[in-house]
Amino acid sequence: MFRYTALRFGLIVVCFGVIWGLVELRLLPAGLGDSNFLWVALLALIVSAPLSWVLLRGAREQAALKVSQRVERTRLNLAASAGQEDEADDAARAAASHDTEPHTA
DSSP: OHHHHHHHHHHHHHHHHHHHHHHHTTSSOOOSTTOHHHHHHHHHHHHHHHHHHHHTHHHHHHHHHHHHHHHHHHHHHHHHHHHHHHHHHHHHHHHHHHHHSOOOO
């Protein structure tokens, strides 16, 4: 998951650099007044989204697989824990029912 996040962030930084260069070369319009940084950042996010969809497909699928495996492992652990808790509860109830039964001689 960290790998995908790092790659995604790197792609945004690269897009920011390229777009900043294109704005400085006047190939793309600059923002109004002091909003140039915000304009370039917004364009970098917009451009990097479809690029990451295509370029980072393998890393995204690996991250999704790891997340789904963790979820499945957690689900199984919770089910096993609940099963142990149920067994302990049943044993405690059985012991309590034996103690409350009247004794006959």
